[in-house]
Amino acid sequence: MYPDRASEPVDIPKDHPRYSSLMVRERLTELMMKGLVTPTGLISHGRGEAFDYLMNESTTQAALDAQRAAVAYLFNARNPVICVNGNAAALDAQRIIELSLETGSKIEVNIFHRTEERMGSLIEYMESCGAKNVLGRNPDSRIPGLSSYRALCTNEGIYSSDVILVPIEDGDRAEALVSMGKVVISVDLNPLSRTSRAATVSISDELSRALANMLRFAKELKNNEKEKKRILAKFSNSDNRKAAIDQICENLRSAAEDQKVGR
């Protein structure tokens, strides 16, 4: 009466109201089957979806301001690094690579559920998307304050970085990186998460949208020292995070207003 396959891909009609979101889910699922994304990475993606939904799945003004500041920080850095984990690679490897080229940042794969096999697969995946010199395979340093495999990193990359972009980072690690004195730029849809609370610049936006905006800002700011300086002097992460939270509240209120019909 029905097909006897457990992992049958879902047949999603293109006019489904949540088509693009469903396609991202399919890609994450596919990369989980290949071992690049972990099962808990899927749960974490779901948490992000909920916050994205509360932001009407669009970039807020607060996020745009944080993205501009993030790009200025990357340009001003001595050794900028973009951290890549399974979810980040699955969501937008292409734009991560473009942003690293545009801002002269290194790429280091750094994962929470670390196994030699997964590290290898993720580095190969990034390389298959066009990345050169992906760091992380041979860690020679440790992030202080983290236990076991979660501390491992390279001296060339994460350890000696002064500015580090961490898309979808674990709270413990974000805090440990801040404790090392680094400028930590997070991309995390939840403005209240430990990662967002710890970061120097907390971008509450969907990763692909955030990267697309940052690429645009990188092109605009590249040779404009004065503007970079102005942006960094003006940016307050605490005010910015508050604005992000206010926006969510506003969206919730108006959604509640729209939905007064009901039993």
Added chain:
Amino acid sequence: MYPDRASEPVDIPKDHPRYSSLMVRERLTELMMKGLVTPTGLISHGRGEAFDYLMNESTTQAALDAQRAAVAYLFNARNPVICVNGNAAALDAQRIIELSLETGSKIEVNIFHRTEERMGSLIEYMESCGAKNVLGRNPDSRIPGLSSYRALCTNEGIYSSDVILVPIEDGDRAEALVSMGKVVISVDLNPLSRTSRAATVSISDELSRALANMLRFAKELKNNEKEKKRILAKFSNSDNRKAAIDQICENLRSAAEDQKVGR
């Protein structure tokens, strides 16, 4: 330098601030490996986690009121049915069975990603937890308005039910069940989801907490016809959903206040 296993269980210290939430994730992951929970079920769980977080991981007054009304509806029903999918079974099969016994409701397994194998596994899982006469294996009816396998159900259960409890239900199916004229009771942490918007009684609470409360209310209401009547006359789902949304806003605001420190 690190263990070479991809699905190594995570070593979670008992004093971790999110211990119980992490243990639930581990259980869902384990049941996904066994094919009972789907990968998109993990993503959906993550969405729920985000809303639970916004409700301070505790049952709101609005949820308690909805749970009381839900129990009154189940008692007053001619043919009450509790729908079970992969996530619901993984989250709290035990209390689902207890509630079905306490309220005289049938249990029918009904899943979005339907395969014969998964249906069999889920029914066996429910039976291994103590459920008797679990419906769903041999569907003989269809829910009108749903395509293909998603419409399949039994006449004895879902099709002829007048009151139906759907924990963690897909929006399409919740709407289709309402269109059949049924009283639909949803348990969905997102008070703005299509399921919550469609349902007759929308419980925005974590499933295990919701079931524990409903079991308590079932014992209290069992032989109290007057109180059941009073509860149903008083309950407004539209007001209740508004109260749930207001509570989330309030929590967000106070979280924002608490976190004014920052750069």
